[in-house]
Amino acid sequence: MTTSLTxxxxxxAEAIHIMREVVAEAERPVMLYSVGKDSAVMLHxxxxxxxxSPPPFPLxxxxxxWKFQAMYQLRNQMAADSGMELLVYQNPExxxxxxxxxxxxxxxxxxWKTEGLKQALDKxxxxxxxxxxxxxxxxxxxxxxxxxxxxxxxxxxPKNQRPELWNVYNAxxxxxxANGGESIRVFPISNxxxxxxxxxxxxxSIPIVPLYFAAPRPTVERDGMLLMVxxxxxxxxxxxxxxxxxxxxxxxxxxxxxxxxxxxxxxxSEVIQETLLTxxxxxxxxxxxxxxxxxGMELKKQQGYF
Amino acid sequence: MSxxxxxDALIAEDIDAYLAQHQHKDMLRFITCGSVDDGKSTLxxxxxxxxxxxxxxxxxxxEDASKVSGTQGAEIDFALLVDGLTAERExxxxxxxxxxxxxxxxxxxxxxxxxxxxQYTRNMVTGASxxxxxxxxxxxxKGVLVQTRRHTYLCHLLGIRHLxxxxxxxxxxxxxxxxxxTIVADYANxxxxxxxxxxxxxxxxxxxxxxxxxxxxxTRWYSGPTLIEHLEAVEVDGxxxxxxxxxxxxxxxxxxxxxxxxxxxLIASGTVKPGDAVRxxxxxxxxxxxxxxxxxxxxxxxxxxxxxTLCLADEVDCSRGNVIAAAAAPPEVADQFEASLVWMSDEAxxxxxxxxxxxxxxxxxxxxxxxxxxxxxNTLEHLAVKTLELNAIGVVELTTDKPIVFxxxxxxxxxxxxxxxxxxxxxxxxxxxxxxxxxxxxxVHWQALDVSREAHAAMKHQQPAVLWFTGLSGSGKSTIxxxxxxxxxxxxxxxxxxxxxxVRHGLNKDLGFTxxxxxxxxxxxxxxxxxxxxxxxxxxxxxxxPFAAERDMVRAMLPLGEFIEIFIDTPLAxxxxxxxxxxxxxxxxxxxKNFTGIDSPYEVPVRPELxxxxxxxxxxxxxxxxxxxxxxxxxxxxMPTI
Numbered sequence: 001m002t003t004s005l006t007x008x009x010x011x012x013a014e015a016i017h018i019m020r021e022v023v024a025e026a027e028r029p030v031m032l033y034s035v036g037k038d039s040a041v042m043l044h045x046x047x048x049x050x051x052x053s054p055p056p057f058p059l060x061x062x063x064x065x066w067k068f069q070a071m072y073q074l075r076n077q078m079a080a081d082s083g084m085e086l087l088v089y090q091n092p093e094x095x096x097x098x099x100x101x102x103x104x105x106x107x108x109x110x111x112w113k114t115e116g117l118k119q120a121l122d123k124x125x126x127x128x129x130x131x132x133x134x135x136x137x138x139x140x141x142x143x144x145x146x147x148x149x150x151x152x153x154x155x156x157x158p159k160n161q162r163p164e165l166w167n168v169y170n171a172x173x174x175x176x177x178a179n180g181g182e183s184i185r186v187f188p189i190s191n192x193x194x195x196x197x198x199x200x201x202x203x204x205s206i207p208i209v210p211l212y213f214a215a216p217r218p219t220v221e222r223d224g225m226l227l228m229v230x231x232x233x234x235x236x237x238x239x240x241x242x243x244x245x246x247x248x249x250x251x252x253x254x255x256x257x258x259x260x261x262x263x264x265x266x267x268x269s270e271v272i273q274e275t276l277l278t279x280x281x282x283x284x285x286x287x288x289x290x291x292x293x294x295x296g297m298e299l300k301k302q303q304g305y306f
Numbered sequence: 307m308s309x310x311x312x313x314d315a316l317i318a319e320d321i322d323a324y325l326a327q328h329q330h331k332d333m334l335r336f337i338t339c340g341s342v343d344d345g346k347s348t349l350x351x352x353x354x355x356x357x358x359x360x361x362x363x364x365x366x367x368x369e370d371a372s373k374v375s376g377t378q379g380a381e382i383d384f385a386l387l388v389d390g391l392t393a394e395r396e397x398x399x400x401x402x403x404x405x406x407x408x409x410x411x412x413x414x415x416x417x418x419x420x421x422x423x424x425q426y427t428r429n430m431v432t433g434a435s436x437x438x439x440x441x442x443x444x445x446x447x448k449g450v451l452v453q454t455r456r457h458t459y460l461c462h463l464l465g466i467r468h469l470x471x472x473x474x475x476x477x478x479x480x481x482x483x484x485x486x487x488t489i490v491a492d493y494a495n496x497x498x499x500x501x502x503x504x505x506x507x508x509x510x511x512x513x514x515x516x517x518x519x520x521x522x523x524x525t526r527w528y529s530g531p532t533l534i535e536h537l538e539a540v541e542v543d544g545x546x547x548x549x550x551x552x553x554x555x556x557x558x559x560x561x562x563x564x565x566x567x568x569x570x571x572l573i574a575s576g577t578v579k580p581g582d583a584v585r586x587x588x589x590x591x592x593x594x595x596x597x598x599x600x601x602x603x604x605x606x607x608x609x610x611x612x613x614x615t616l617c618l619a620d621e622v623d624c625s626r627g628n629v630i631a632a633a634a635a636p637p638e639v640a641d642q643f644e645a646s647l648v649w650m651s652d653e654a655x656x657x658x659x660x661x662x663x664x665x666x667x668x669x670x671x672x673x674x675x676x677x678x679x680x681x682x683x684n685t686l687e688h689l690a691v692k693t694l695e696l697n698a699i700g701v702v703e704l705t706t707d708k709p710i711v712f713x714x715x716x717x718x719x720x721x722x723x724x725x726x727x728x729x730x731x732x733x734x735x736x737x738x739x740x741x742x743x744x745x746x747x748x749x750v751h752w753q754a755l756d757v758s759r760e761a762h763a764a765m766k767h768q769q770p771a772v773l774w775f776t777g778l779s780g781s782g783k784s785t786i787x788x789x790x791x792x793x794x795x796x797x798x799x800x801x802x803x804x805x806x807x808x809v810r811h812g813l814n815k816d817l818g819f820t821x822x823x824x825x826x827x828x829x830x831x832x833x834x835x836x837x838x839x840x841x842x843x844x845x846x847x848x849x850x851x852p853f854a855a856e857r858d859m860v861r862a863m864l865p866l867g868e869f870i871e872i873f874i875d876t877p878l879a880x881x882x883x884x885x886x887x888x889x890x891x892x893x894x895x896x897x898x899k900n901f902t903g904i905d906s907p908y909e910v911p912v913r914p915e916l917x918x919x920x921x922x923x924x925x926x927x928x929x930x931x932x933x934x935x936x937x938x939x940x941x942x943x944x945m946p947t948i
Contacts, residue, residue, distance in 0.1 A: 004545050005611050007333035007414040016613035017572040020557040024626050024667070049570070049613070051601040053562040135405045142404045145432075159401060163428045163650050165435040165737045166723050167572070168664055172732040191416055193407045199325060273321035 008200055015042075015188035016049040017167060018146060019130065022186050023056055025171035026128035030087075030121075033059040035071040036252045037208050038132030040078075041189060041197055044206045046130075047082055058085035060129070062120055064112035065090060066101055066254035068230050074209050089120035101256040102235055108254070118154045121183060127173065128184045136193045147171060148185045194275060202268045211249045212271060214263040218242035225259035250275070331409065332542050335416045336468075337433045339461070340443035341453035342422035345474045349443065349512035350406055350419050351384020353534075356519050357408040384512075401426055403433040412538045422453055427460070427697040428650035431737055434461055435723070439468035439540050441533070443512075446479045450492045452684050458493075459683040462502055463646060463699070463739065465719060468540040469497075469505040472533060477511040481524040499686055508533055547610040552576030552584070552632040553713075553721060555666035559625055560615055568599055568615035569624055574666070574720035576632060577609040578616070583633035586624045587711040592633050594619040627668040629711040629721070637721055640743030641709045646701055647674075649694035651728065651735035655702075657693065661735065665724035668710050672726065675703040694736075703744060715739035762842035766800045770839040771936060772864060773846045776857060776911060777874030778903050779889055780881040782920045783848040786874060789929035791846050794936075799844055804831060806849040819900040825856055832860035839868060844936070852902045854909040872932060873914040878903045880921060 005013075022029050031046060033039050046055040059079055079086035094111040101108045121129060135142045145161050147169045162170055173182040189197070201208060211228075218229045220242050227234075228249075229242045234256065236242070247260035248271070265271045316324045338346040372383040404419045418433035434440065440461040444454055461469060471493055479485045490507045497505055508517055509525050510533060516522035519534045531539070553574045560568040578584075582595045597617040598605040608614045616630060624630070631637055649655055655674060663672035679688035680700040694700045715722030726736040763770050773790065775783040784805055791803045810817070814830055817823040828851050835845045851857050861869040881903070882890040893901035900906045911917075916935060918928040 004332045004542065005609070006329060007331055008329065010333050010611055013572060013611055013613040017557070020570050020613070021667075024558045048601045050560065051615070052566060052568075052599065053560050136407050139404075142406060143402045161402060161429075162734045163432045163725075163737065165432060165725050165734070166719060167436070168666070168723065168725050170664065170725060170727055170732070170734045172662065172727055174732065191405065191407075195328070195409075196414075199329060202325070203329065269321045269325065272325065273317060276317045276321075276324075 008196060008203070011189070011192055011196060012045065012048070012200070014167070014191065015045045018169070018186060018188040019046055019049040019055075021169050022128050022130065022171065022184075023050070025169075026184070028124070028126045029057040029128040029130065030060045030124065030126040031055070031057055031130040032117075032132070033061050033075070033086075034132070034252075035061070035067065035075045035078075035209060036132070037197055037201060037212060038134065038189065040206050040208050041192075041200055042130060042132045043078060043082060044204060045188065054083040057130075058087050060087045060089065060120060060124075060126075062113060062116045063088050063090045064108070064116070064254050065095070066108075066112075066233075066256060068209070068211055068228070068252060068255045068258075070209050070211050071252060074207065078207065087120070087124065089116055089123070091116035091119055100233075101254050108257075112254075121154070125181075126183065127181060128171065128186055130186050130188060132189055133187050134192050134194070134197070135190050144187065144190070146187050146190050148187065149173070150183045150185060152181055154183070195272070198268065198272045198275060202272070209252060211252060213267070214246050214248040214265050214270075216244045217247050217260070219245045219247055219260060226262065227258075228255055228260055230255040327411070328409065331412065331414050333414045333416065334439060334537060334540065334542055335418070335437045336439040336441060336537060337403075337418045337420050337430075337437045337461075337466075338441045338443060339420040339430055339434070339457040340422060341445070341448070341451040341457075344422065344443040344445045344448075344454075345512045346419055346422065346443050347404075348384045349441070349472070349474065349510070349518075350404075350417055352512045352515060352518055353415075353417065354406060354408055355384065356515065357410065402429045410534060410538055415537065420457075422457075424453065424456065424697060427456070427648070428737075430457065431460060431464065431648055431650070434464045434466060435719075435737065437461075437464075437466055438542055439470065439537065440466045441470045441472050441537075443472050443474045444489055444493070446473050446475050446485050446489065446509075449489050450496065454493070455496055456683045458497065458502070459500055459681075459699070460648070462500055463648070465715060465739075469502060470533070470536060471505050471507040472510050472512075473507065474510050474512055476509045476516060476525065477514045481509070481516075481522075483509075483525075483527040486528075506530070506536055508536065547575045547718075548577060550575040550610070550718070551635040551637075552578050552582070552630075553637060553718070554578070554614075554616065554630045555668070555711075555720065556624060556626055556628045556630060557667050566617075567621075568597075568617050569628075569630060570613070570615045571630070571667070572613045572720075573608060573610045575610045575718060577607055578614075579607045580604075584618070584630050585633045585636045586618075586622055587629045587631055587636055588639040588709050589623060589628070590636070590639075591622045591624075593622050629666070631711075637711055637713045637718075638743055639709045639711050641706045642703065642744040643706075643712070644678075644701065644703050644741045644744060645724075646699065646715075646739045646741060647677075647694060647726070648737045649696060649698045649700070649735065650737065651733055652696050653728070653735070654696070655694040655736070660707075660729060662727035662729060663704075663706060663710075663724050663738070664727065665710055665712060665740075666720055670710055671707040671729075672704050674726075675705075677702045701741070704738075712740050712743070714742055716741075759840040759842065762840065764842075766842045768799050768842065768844060769868075770842050771844050771868050771870055772835045772839055772860070773844070773870050773872055773932070773936070774835075774851070774857065774860065775846065775848045775872045775874055776851045776914075778876060778878060778881045778908055779850055779901070780884050780886050781874040781876035782918075782925060783850075783874045786872075786918065786925050786928050786932070787846045787848040789925055790932050793929060793933045794844060797933075797937075800842065801844045801846060802838055803846045803848070804834065805847075809849075819906075821900070821906075824852065824900075828853075828856040828860065832856075832863055835860065836863045839864060850902050850908070852906065852908040854911065857911065870916065870936070871911055871914040872916045872918065873911045874918050874920060875910075876920045 061075060091112055099108055099111050133141055145164045149162055219226050245262055246264055248263045249258060249260050263274060265274045338349055401421055406417050408415050420430040420433040442458055473486050473489050486509045509528050510517045516524055517532050519532055521532055554571040556569045556571050558570045560570050578595055580595050580597060584595055585592050595616055596619040598608050599615040657674055657676040660671045660673055663670050677691050677694055677700040680691040680698050682689055713721040722740045724738045725734050728735050775787045777783050787803055791801050794801045814827050817827050835847060838845045885891060892898045893904040902908050
């Protein structure tokens with residue numbers, strides 16, 4: 001007897017199929033791990049795809065040193081639980097120059113994340129990198145293939161993407177040379193929506209960073225964004241005192257760049273409820289998408305951003 | 307707002323009830339396609355807007371953008387929402403597929419908005435390859451255009467079974483039913499010509515929202531479903547695949563330690579349970595499923611569309627590229643195929659050059675013969691071509707360096723669809739769809755069947771036989787064979803009559819009347835009669851079968867005594883005088899070539915089991931005599947031994 005599979009069962013099967021194709025065809029795959037809820041789902045899917053083996057690739061965290069403390073804690077715990085190797089990369093130049101989100105604006109993202117990612121991929125010679133990006137997040141992502149090809153300099157050419165037929169993926173690329181090599185970014189949860197991710201986390205009881213749930217936290221307001229004071233590096237104005245507010249985060253990045261929402265949603269159901277009733281999009285809390293007008297993300301991707 | 311969309315009230319009042327409902331939705335993938343400016347992006351913008359998938363900040367950004375670069379005056383230009391690339395917004399066109407998502411209370415939808423320009427056909431094919439349904443848009447002011455036909459052809463070629471003809475911009479023609487009816491009739495002509503048996507036509511305005519989620523007051527003459535109602539009702543493809551024979555292409559062998567060996571893959575069709583007998587192809591080795599392993603525990607059963615890890619009871623050789631299939635109904639293995647190709651590269655096909663062919667998880671080297679023809683999708687003409695250029699659709703023969711496991715595309719997308727990859731650039735240069743194999747591979751082994759031909763015959767209480775009627779055209783073969791069959795049937799025997807003309811309408815419709823084709827005609831009929839007699843039937847055939855060599859070939863295929871050659875001996879002059887089908891007249895006039903007895907020889911049987919002289923014996927008398935011979939002369943061998 002067969003029953004119609006639900007949309008989440010189909011999306012799960014698709015993601016697992018994609019991960020297995022990459023492992024079968026790529027030489028050195030890696031999973032980008034940013035500790036957010038999408039990364040949590042990706043890691044869970046990877047464990048399912050290769051069970052009883054541990055996923056046959058390492059996790060790579062391109063660190064900026066400015067993530068929330070709670071993210072570092074969960075990252076270390078999850079790597080230990082999954083039996084996977086955790087690689088952490090911090091761009092040495094950004095470190096030496098003390099690049100930070102308070103003083104350097106867009107340069108912070110560019111050096112720590114975009115450059116850091118390219119350096120990390122080159123350092124370990126990864127030829128395929130899994131990312132948790134979804135097509136519902138942003139309009140240039142909506143156009144991207146599941147297997148997204150990158151030049152040796154990590155560039156994306158949106159006007160010349162490979163056709164992608166059925167679920168038959170072409171993972172062939174030129175071998176590495178002294179100048180680096182072509183690589184593929186692979187997005188197994190391309191077809192998931194934010195709601196799918198939340199519901200899957202609930203159904204599969206996947207651990208996520210507690211910051212997604214509302215709790216009283218120390219906050220200040222900057223340029224209309226509510227920021228959390230996560231450590232002593234946060235520069236406060238003279239006489240400024242962080243306010244305790246019940247807040248949570250819809251996405252997680254560098255804490256000085258990630259806006260919180262005031263909320264009392266303390267359970268997954270409540271978070272999902274709030275997500276569905278909200279009137280602003282998920283990435284709205286992120287500064288990165290507003291750079292360079294409507295084409296912010298497309299431009300960043302062409303330069304090698306994930 | 308229609309109540310088919312997300313109900314805020316339920317979300318606000320009882321989120322858990324909403325989630326329980328949402329969790330059990332299935333998923334439909336569809337595309338929107340059609341010519342440039344037929345309003346595809348606008349329609350999707352409308353679907354997202356009506357289903358509240360557009361947020362306030364996105365709407366604000368959209369309003370700003372509409373003022374700067376919109377094409378709808380003061381109104382919101384929904385197309386800007388989906389045309390996500392800078393180059394697209396600058397040029398006001400869609401270059402690549404955009405994937406968008408929305409829900410109704412019944413379903414989750416993934417919609418792929420496909421570009422309308424011919425130069426971006428490969429991107430359209432990308433979107434269409436994984437779709438269950440297609441919404442083909444037509445601008446009511448323009449009617450059916452070349453791209454409408456092109457996209458319809460591609461949707462049909464790629465096996466999309468649910469086609470919706472959305473006649474759009476109806477507001478711009480005053481919601482005139484006559485305009486709608488004319489376009490639907492025009493489209494139906496083309497659809498029929500390419501073999502589309504049904505489609506659903508809906509009059510809409512994506513811009514104004516007519517008949518999208520609720521029936522429009524402007525089209526009271528239309529009583530069919532709204533677009534959303536229709537999309538909520540069509541059958542999702544995966545459900546159909548679950549009912550077919552089991553197949554799982556092996557992606558990866560899971561070997562965490564010496565005690566475990568599992569085969570990971572996505573089930574392409576059918577269902578599987580521990581204890582099921584399976585066959586590993588192409589080798590053909592058999593084994594039994596011992597476990598279906600997942601992180602959540604072993605499964606009792608798995609079905610098409612699920613990614614699983616299978617363990618086998620025996621230590622059989624099995625690796626990536628192999629297919630695990632139902633033992634009793636395995637797919638074919640071959641190394642030569644006829645296939646349809648959609649060429650997707652600026653560099654044209656080079657016949658004879660090696661390309662990588664990837665089908666499911668199999669990668670082999672393949673060479674393509676010069677195309678048999680290309681198809682003009684507008685006129686459906688077959689064009690003689692030497693190669694296939696960008697966006698051309700053609701039919702080719704290709705050879706792989708190793709046999710591959712496959713099924714015709716019409717039967718299975720996962721095992722019938724393949725891509726060709728340029729070995730130098732690594733670019734995906736073509737999408738391919740297998741029509742059929744041209745030669746079965748050498749290493750296909752005979753399957754030993756547990757139910758033998760004797761057992762089949764015993765159940766029917768008869769001795770199988772092949773009554774092979776041969777003679778000139780118009781000699782009376784079919785007439786007498788028909789009488790014999792009626793008589794045997796009346797006596798309770800299991801029979802089947804293969805008639806020359808009928809077989810040429812189906813099984814052998816690709817064959818002509820040259821000597822080579824006549825030989826192949828008889829060879830195929832011989833194989834079919836053999837299978838039927840294996841099944842225990844008494845088979846009657848009525849073919850001219852002019853060559854002694856072919857009649858003897860069929861005789862040699864069958865056990866001794868089962869082939870009964872019956873020569874219907876009618877002199878040429880007499881057959882020509884009767885000329886029941888008017889064929890001799892045509893042949894004499896030179897309108898029919900290679901006609902037996904006129905310009906092609908008939909080799910008279912030297913020692914037939916029976917001979918019927920139709921100039922001295924009536925058909926009824928002849929039939930009686932033949933039946934007596936079968937039932938009488940062979941009665942000593944009547945009861946089969948098992």
